[in-house]
Amino acid sequence: MTAPTPASTLHFPSLKNEVSPQEWQVRCDLAAAYRLVAAFKWDDMVFTHISARLPGSEEAFLINPYGLMFDEITASSLIRIDTHGNKLDDSPYPVNPAGFTIHSAIHSARHDAQCVLHVHSLNGIAVSAQRQGVLPLSQQSIFVLSSLSYHDYEGVALYEEEKPRLVADLGPSNNYLMLRNHGLLTLGRSIADAFLAMYFFETVCTIQIRAMAGGTELTHVNPKIISTANEQARVATRGMGAGALSWPGLLRRLERTDPSYRT
Numbered sequence: 001m002t003a004p005t006p007a008s009t010l011h012f013p014s015l016k017n018e019v020s021p022q023e024w025q026v027r028c029d030l031a032a033a034y035r036l037v038a039a040f041k042w043d044d045m046v047f048t049h050i051s052a053r054l055p056g057s058e059e060a061f062l063i064n065p066y067g068l069m070f071d072e073i074t075a076s077s078l079i080r081i082d083t084h085g086n087k088l089d090d091s092p093y094p095v096n097p098a099g100f101t102i103h104s105a106i107h108s109a110r111h112d113a114q115c116v117l118h119v120h121s122l123n124g125i126a127v128s129a130q131r132q133g134v135l136p137l138s139q140q141s142i143f144v145l146s147s148l149s150y151h152d153y154e155g156v157a158l159y160e161e162e163k164p165r166l167v168a169d170l171g172p173s174n175n176y177l178m179l180r181n182h183g184l185l186t187l188g189r190s191i192a193d194a195f196l197a198m199y200f201f202e203t204v205c206t207i208q209i210r211a212m213a214g215g216t217e218l219t220h221v222n223p224k225i226i227s228t229a230n231e232q233a234r235v236a237t238r239g240m241g242a243g244a245l246s247w248p249g250l251l252r253r254l255e256r257t258d259p260s261y262r263t
Contacts (some may be wrong), residue, residue: 003187008218012074012076012077012263013076014076014263015027015075015076016075016148020055020128022055022056022146023054023055024075026052026054026055026060026062026191027075027076027078028261028262029052029071029191029192029247030050030051030052030062030078030115030191031074031075031077031078031261031262032191032250032251032254032261032262033050033115033117033191033194033195034050034064034070034071034073034259034261035070035073035254035261036072036195036250036254037050037138037195037198038068038069038071038118039071039253039257040199040202041121042118042119042121042124042198042202043069043070043071043119044064044120044121046067046068046070046096047120048099048118048119048120048183049061049063049064049096049099049118050061050064050101050115050116050117050118050191050194051063051099051103051104051107051116051227052079052114052115052191053107053114054117055114056220058107058111059081059082059083059200060081060088061080061081061083061103061107062078062079062080062081062105063078063079063081063093063095063096063100063103064078064079064093064096064099064101065076065077065078065079065091065093065095065221066093066095066096066099067093067094068093072262073161073261074261074262074263075261075262075263076263077091077093078234079093079095080089081095081100081104083104083107083108084104085100085104089112092207093198097158098156098157098158099118101158101159101160101162101163102116102118102157102166102185103116103118104163105162105163105166105167106170106187107167107168108138108151108167109163109167109170110170110172110187111166111169112173112187112189113175113187113188113189113192113194114188114189114191115187115191115193115194116186116187116194117185117186117187117188117191117194117195117197117198118179118184118185119182119183119184119185119198119202120182120183121183121184121205121239122207123202123206123208123209124178124183124184124201124202124205125181125182125183126205126209127178127204127205127208127209128178128179128180128181128182128184129180129181130185133148133150133178133195134148134178134204134205134208135208135218135220136220136221136223136226137204137207137208137211137218137219137220137221138203138204138207138208138211139221140155140200140203140204140207140220141207141208141221142225142226142229142232143175143200143203143229144200144222144228145199145226146226146227146229147160147173147174147175147176148174148176148177148178149169149170149171149174149176149177149178150169150177150178150180151165151166151169151170151177151178151179151180152169152180153179153180153181155181157218163260170187173195173252174187175187175188176199176201184198184201184202184205186201187215188199188243190243190244191243191245192243192244192246192247192250193243194243194245195197195243195250196242196243196246196247200242213218232247
């Protein structure tokens with residue numbers, strides 16, 4: 001098979017009138033998340049992934065065509081795939097095999113999560129290599145620590161036998177997973193929630209790296225404050241949730257720079 005034409009010169013036929021309005025909305029939001037990850041410089045060329053469950057399905061989700069840069073992703077370029085690894089679209093692009101392993105495992109186990117977002121951000125990997133992991137050093141850290149799990153590194157995530165260990169380490173309700181020596185992963189009931197969770201996760205890691213670089217004794221947040229993080233978040237966002245509150249503004253930012261994500 002010939003190599004796919006680079007996305008910059010490739011036109012993806014619009015699927016807007018070929019899928020349900022609900023699926024099209026998910027496609028637009030997921031493409032926006034890819035563009036925003038690139039804008040925030042959390043991408044690692046083509047080597048990470050974000051997935052979103054297809055509306056009304058527990059067996060299929062959308063993921064990026066392997067080989068496109070994140071700032072090239074569009075709503076119509078996203079590939080439908082089932083939890084067994086079968087592509088449901090006639091796309092010349094493959095799916096990242098590690099992306100399939102991680103995302104299929106979590107989508108199969110955590111039906112509460114519409115979106116799974118994984119990045120290899122520099123600060124996130126740096127903290128993932130620290131034995132103590134995330135420290136309670138900032139206001140942002142209390143929200144991460146209240147819902148955080150860790151998974152030890154087993155090499156590139158290519159093998160089915162890692163799936164049950166990954167799911168067990170994540171647990172039934174946590175939305176933040178630090179992949180040791182590897183990167184960060186977040187879950188969300190919406191694409192907006194998963195993206196905002198990653199914003200907090202990467203911010204927490206950046207603050208920690210900078211604070212530790214100062215070389216002075218660090219002040220830790222009181223554990224009692226961490227135990228009430230969920231209630232504090234509810235009050236701070238007036239019950240809307242961080243994703244719903246900030247996502248419209250993030251989309252407006254994309255519209256001002258490049259609205260092609262929704263084609």
